[in-house]
Structures are given as structure tokens and as C-alpha cells.
Amino acid sequence: MRGIARDLVVTVAFAILLAFLPGLLRELFGRASVSYLSLATNALVLAVLALSWDMLARTGQLSLAHAAFTGAGGYTVAVLFKLTGAPLWLGIPLGGLVAAVLALGLGSVTLRLFGIYFAIATLAFTEVLKAAVQRLPTAVAGGAAGINVPALFRPTFVPGTMERWEVAFFRNQGYFWVYAGLLVAAIVISLVVQRSRLRAAFTALRTNEQVAGVMGVNPARMKLLAFVLSSFLAGLLGSVEAHRLGSVSPDGAFSVHTTVLALVTPIFGGLYTTLGPILGATVLAGIEETLKRTFSEGYLIGYGVVLVASILFMPRGLVGLIGKLFRGRGAGGTGRAGALADARGASGTDGARGVDDPAEERA
Amino acid sequence: MDLSLLPQAVVSGVLASGLYALVSVGLALAIGVIGIVNFAHGEFFMVGAFLAYQLFVSFGFDPLLSLLFVAPALAVIGALIYLSSIRFVLKAPELNQMLLTFGIGIILQNLALLIWGGDPRTIANVPYRSLGFQVGGVSIGAVPLGSFVISLVLVTGLYWVLAATPLGRAMRAVAQNRIGAGLVGLEVNRVYLVAFALSALLAGLGGVMIGVIQSPTPTVGLGFTLKAFAIVVLAGLGNIRGIVGAALTVALAESLVATLVPNGDALRNMVFFAIIFVVLVWRSRRVA
């Protein structure tokens, strides 16, 4: 129970931090806070994407379908608004639901696929969905050009009482808060999974499905549950992004780049943890922006070098590194690196990212 | 539906399977023998295409001649990448390998952008690129035919190497049982090194072909990579010969749909990935 209390405290503290961050940035940087808030929002988007992918990965399902779920969310709000003009708040939860239903279908037919077979099947699913959406009647899904999506926040500029940048600040703050809320929701879901019997079930599935079955875990039910949780969050994310970016198009909404980022970020941060994907997103976004601002050419080479070095020097990701540092300083055993870090997972006592993890045995 | 185009569609599809097999065979080796999911494989195509381009621009080499230089160059690049990074993650989880090779891919792609720029390039003079033979009202392209023959030779050769040579036996042994192979005295690391270099070499051959057909750009490898992964998986991991059948299936289906359905070419990827998806799902259900 102490663990749960600690989770609660840390999560609430994190939520409060996120709630006040825009105001803090504004206080510190004034006009430039608009830009920083935009970058912070991009990092939040990456964090939600990564954490939702990680939840699915905990069951051993290495999905390459995340772009399908964000894309489905985005297209749901776009089509709904285009066809019915329904109020904006309705589309977003519906986007999550549509993604979840899609995941339920995909998950049911791919239950018996493992490892790279599962990965390629989910990738193929995404590509088919993208092409199918593009082929839908233009009156419904906009064809190749896509669909316009109205902004969620449109603060009005009142001359004399405010400056123009403040309008941008309020808009960015709006999206930041929506994503902060989404991230906190994802954290809560993730922690519930980690603190309940689901964690053992998920880990067992990842490690050895047969043994998991013997232990009384229902593999199908557990896998589908992870799929639905993960895709629901991804669908919500895609829905809000459609509003923020003003349009959806097949190539943008179902980009393989989204899928790749969804998997790269948690690996970088630390797999099968709550903190890892969030930390990974923050640090990766920070590194990329710093490199971009430092080098005028070839900054992505540095980004690639960081990824390569991270795997060579911190095979358990950032969270693994932190766990090691904590233990190294004698701060105690595993599990004390912080509730969000969920260091038992991070430090590999359950083989989360261990080199001996049988779940990672290749076919 | 215009059935008069059917014979051409069949011939084009069969020949197109050659290029698909060619780009898949190296990846199959990397996944099947070393068990490494190499996200940078597409960048090996890209490097191969650019090297062929550079040899043409600098020395006027025909791409066929360039094959002799590009293939070993890619083997060296592959070996260096293996020695400097891949060998440290052999026993790491698949996902770690993916992140590593994804990082390598980003480095290669952006190095190419620095060196050659983002504009599509052209290997300007390839005398056989536009060559086609008319046989009974059907056109047979020299490049697709060449790719087909080369890939058949490579797949057969690789199959033979794996089946009948000491090196191949070593590869199969380590593929099946890493710990066991180490115990019986095989130098596992050296076998992996050779296999990875060979995989890069094969990618280099595919890359030269891509450079002939298309314009080399830093992102030219992307379209082929996703498809190569799918073909390797469709064939079944470790099943080198299966690549021919898998490539033939998808290439033929693509060609038929592209020809017989209005706006069918735009459906190529949909057809390709739909087949992959259905076969994988169907197979997993049949086994159980």
C-alpha cells in the first residue's frame, strides 16, 4: 500500500508541476515562452505516444501499428466534423474509441503472432489502413488532400490590453494542458497496471506465454486489454493532434515515422516502466532541439550518434542508468529510485530488459 | 478491365519479383543467422546506390562494373558497423538492436545528405536501362530480367553456401543454437561478422540495382526496406529459398492489380501489405 500512496503523491506532484509549467515559463521568459511551450508540447506528445506504446510492449507485443491508432483518432475527429459539424469535444473521446475498436479487431486476429511476425503484421495493417483511407470517397475522407480540422483553442486578440504573442501563449497553453491531462491519465493507467496483478500477468506473457497460461493468466484477454488501453490513448493523442495541426492527410496521419518514434523513445528511456518513456521523450526532444540549435548542418547525425551510444552505454535506457546510480550510491535496493521510475522493472529484477530475458529469445 | 494486357502483367510481375528477392536476401541473412533486426538495411541500399553513382560520375564506371567495387565496399562498411556496435548487442533484446540500427540508419542517411545533397541524382548513362525485348507481343526489360537472374543466382548461391560449405554449416549452427555453437568450438563472433558483412554486401548489390532504376537520394532505400522486411517474414525467418516464392507472390499480385484495376498502381502497397497481413494471420491460426 505504501507503494500506491507514493505513486499517488508523485503523480499529483507531477500533475501540479505540469499545470503550472506554462505560467512559470511565461514568468521566466516572457515572449519566448511561446516557443518553449511549443517545444514542451511536442515533448508531451512524444511522451504520451511512447508511454502508450510501452503498455502494449509489456505483454510482449512488439507493435508497429501505432500510427494506425493515432491516424484513426485524427481521421475520426476530422470526418465527424466534416460530415456532421458535431461539437469539438465529442470527437476526441470518439477518436480514442475508434482506435480502441480497431485495436480490438487487430489484436484478436494477431493473438497467435509473435516477435517480428507480429511486428510486420501490424506494420502491414497500418499500410493497408492508410491506403484504404486514401481510397475512401473524397466526400467522406478527403482523399489525398485530406481534411481541414478546426483549432481547439482560438483565443481572441484584444488590442490595447494584450500583446500578440500572448494569444499564441494562451493557445499553446491550452494544448499543453490537454496533453498534460492526457499524459497524467496515461501515467495513472500505467501505474494501475504496474501495481495490480496485471503487471505479473503482462510480464509473464512477455516472458513465456505457455507458462503464463499455466499460471492462470488468460493470454488473449490480457493481450487485448493492453491493446485497447494503448490504442485508446494513442487515438486520443491523434485526435488532439488533428486539431492542433489543422488538418489530416493519409501520408501525415499514418506516417511510419510516428510508429518508429513510438518504439524508439521508450527503448531510449527504459522499457516496461512508467518513467522511462516520459524521460526518454523529454531527453530525446531536448537533445534534438539542442543539436538543431547548435549545428547548422547535419545535426541529425549527432542525434543518430546519441541513439547508438545510448544502446551501447545504457542498455536499460535512462531509467536503467538512474537505477544503477541510485544503487551505486547505496541508496538502497531496487524499488527506491522513485515510484514513477518503478525501479524494479527498471533495474531488471523481473528481467524487464535483462539480457537473459527469455522473452527476447528470437524465433 | 482490359485483358489484352494480362500477358504483359504476368511477365512484368514475374520479373519484378527478381528485384524484390534481391533486396530481401541480405536482410534474410541478417535476421535469420544473426537474429538482428537491422533497421539500417535500407540505408545500405542507399549507400550502394550512391557509391555506384559516384563511381559513374568520377570514373565513368558502368553500374555492372561498379558492382565489383560497391559489393566489397559495403561488406567493409558492414564489418566495421558490426565490429563497432552490433557485436555488443547480439544478446540484447530485439528492441535494443532496433534502436541501435535505427540510430545507424539516421547517421548514414544524414551523412549522405551532407555529401550528396538532397536532390535526386542520375547515373546518366546506363545503356541497358531502357532496353526491352519484344517476345510474342510481350516486352521483357533488360534490367528486370537482369535483376531476376542475379537474384536467382544469389539466392541459389546463398542456399548452397548455407547447405554445403563449412561456413554455411557454422552459420546454421549459430542460428539454431548460439550457446551450443560456442561450446563446440565455433567462433561465433567471427561467423556473425562474416554473415553481417555478407548481408551488407548483398544489400550493396541491391542498392546498385536501385541506383540504376531510380534516382539515388538519401531516402531512396525506404520504400524497399519495409517491403524487404515483409518478404523475409512472409518467407519465414531463416528460409532463404522461401524468399523466391514470397517475392513472386507479392510481385505478381501487385502487377496484376496495377494492370487490371483502374488506378491500380496506386493500390500496389495496399495489395502488397494486405497479402502479407492475411498470410501471416492465416498461417498463425492454421498452426495452432
Add this chain to the structure above:
Amino acid sequence: MKRIIATLVVALFAIAMAQGVTIGVLSPLTGGAAGTGQAQKAGFELALAEINAAGGVLGQPLKIVIEDTKADAATGVAAFEKLMTEDNVEFIAGGYSSGVTLALVESFRTFQPVVSWIGGAVSGVGIDGFDGIEELLGAEPWFFHVHPWDYQNTEASTSFMASTGVKSVALLHEDSAFGGPGAIAAAGLLQNAGMSVPLVEAFKSTLTGGTGDFRATIAKAAASGADALFWIGYDSDVVPLTSQIRELKYDPQYIFGAPPGWPSEFDAAPEAQCVAGLIGYLPNLPNPEAKTFLDSYVAMHGKAPDNYMAALAYAQLWSYADAINAAGSTDQDAVIAALESGTFKSPMGEWSFKPSVIALHQGFGSEMWNVFQFQNGVREIVWPLARATAPLQSCR
């Protein structure tokens, strides 16, 4: 604390102002559209060097800050907001990708800097139920659009086709946002001009996941019996398309393409022979600036421009410099007025901003387009006739 920072910001701002005008540039320097972005960058660098050699802007050297958008919407918005709130620029240049532009609409409207935008050619005009860039931004007094709109591209293409006297045209187009929506309009225009269009066929471009096997599509074009082939695709489709046309022994009277650029060194390829294409800038245009631009470009970058985006970027930056100098200050209204009334030089000849269907300020229109034909390794201008350097040749 707040006051100190505010004072500091104002002070820094004042220093920045004293050091001359800075123009913020958004361009896709990396990723799949890097070719276009790098071309724009090269054009900006050349213009910047020339502007400053000629005395700069308002007596101070002009500066530019180039931000990479990766042709990604979220990255593009963050980059724009950095330019506005960290670099404190008042003028925006560059621009590419309709997806990025659509994402920027809200932010543009908020800050309302002067935006001179090269790309984002999807006007939305003529597409029901979709608001394109011209529809969303065209009426804004601070928005200046440099590149022709999609319908202006189509207009030029169909005028050229009509001038050839062919009776029927097979139209092949790539299936994404670039070639998809415009194809229907193009088919309609061709028919209005008295030509029949027996085939309108979509294909998967090598830039959007295709692998460059166009044989099925070409076989259909051949079977359609059309006199001429007109294709809309990307520059990376040029080599596979033109070589496979030859491989399949398809011999239309004219092979005419409208990609955004042509691959480097394609001129020397035998497949290029008799292929015609739509292009914005060529060194052999009759205006003297065309050749001057080529020479100074080669002197600076060591090679000829591969992509006409370099010439557009060059023209765009020069128009800013001329307009700000004419306005005599960086006052927004004065600069807008100067951009509106000015006539600018460019490698494509003189140009100015005029109204288009919706937009108040459209730079180049259909008149920018030329059709060239590869004739024995040389890009001869064949249309419009006033600029032609050689007559159009039949491929047969």
C-alpha cells in the same frame, strides 16, 4: 523579476534592431523534402551575399535565420514560433509543404508578421469541402505567395498541350496531395481545350512509398492510344518513368511531365531525349538575369542549380530587401505597401505581386512556367513561343 526580464528583453530587442533587419526562413532542410529545402537555402545564401555586397538593407547588413521544418507540421509550428518569439523577426520567408502550411495558419494569424511564402501550392480552389492555402490565407493583407497556385500550374500545362495540336492525352498522376487533386482539374481543362482524355490513371510515386515499377501504368497508357503522355509526379519518378516508357516501346508523340524538379545529371541520360517538362527557371531564358543568376550561383556553390526552388528563394529574398529599402523602414504597413507596389527582378524576369482568384498578393502565376524539351542533352525552351529557343520536336 518579471520587470527585470522584460527590461532585458526590450534591451536585447533594441540591440537586435540596431544591428539591422533579420528575416526568418522556414525550409525543409532534412528528411524526404531535403532536396527542395537545400535548394531554397542555396538560393537564399546567394541572394543574401549579393544584397549585403550591394549595401544591405537600410544601411545595415541583412541577416537571415533559417529554421528546419523537416516538412513536418509540428516541427514547422515550433520553428515559426521560435523565429517570432526568440529571434523576434518581423518578416518570414521560405515555405514548403501544404501540410506544414495548414498547421501554420493559426499561428500566422496570431502573429501576423509579413509572410512571404514560396510553397504550399494547394490553393483549395475547385476542391469541394477542402480549404486550401489560398482559401485560408490568400485574403490576409500580410500574406504574400510567391510560387504559382496548383490551378496556375495546370493552366500552363494544358495551354502547352493545346499548343501542340495533339487530339488525345493520357494523363498519369501520382496519388498523393501533390498529383491527386490537380489531376481531375487538368483532365477537365484538357477536354475544355478540345482534347480527349482516354486515360486518367493514378500511380504510386517513389517519394511516397512506391518502388518505381511503372510498367503496368505505362502499358495502360500505350493501350489507350493517346497521342501524348502527360504525367504529374515527383522528380524521383523521372528516371524510372522515362526509361520504362522506352523499355515497353511506348512511343507517344510527346512525353510531357510536370514534376517539382528534375533529377541532377538527367540531361545527359539517353532517356531524356525528347522528354518535355514544365519548369520555372532555366539559364537560357531570354531575360539577362537568367544567365547572371546561373553564373553567380555556380561561383558560390560550385554547380548549377538543380531545382528552380533556388531561383524562387533568391527572388523572394531580393524582393524583401528591395521592398524594405523602398519603404525606408521596417514598419509593417510601409513594407507591405512596398511589396504591393514594387516590381522586382528575378532569374525568371521581372515580377510583382498581383491578385489571383482569392489571394491579394500572388507573385508568379502561370506565366512563370516554361516548357523545355531535352534535345540532344540540352534543355531547349519550346513554350511559350515568345521565349522558345528551339521548336518542339515529335518523339516519333
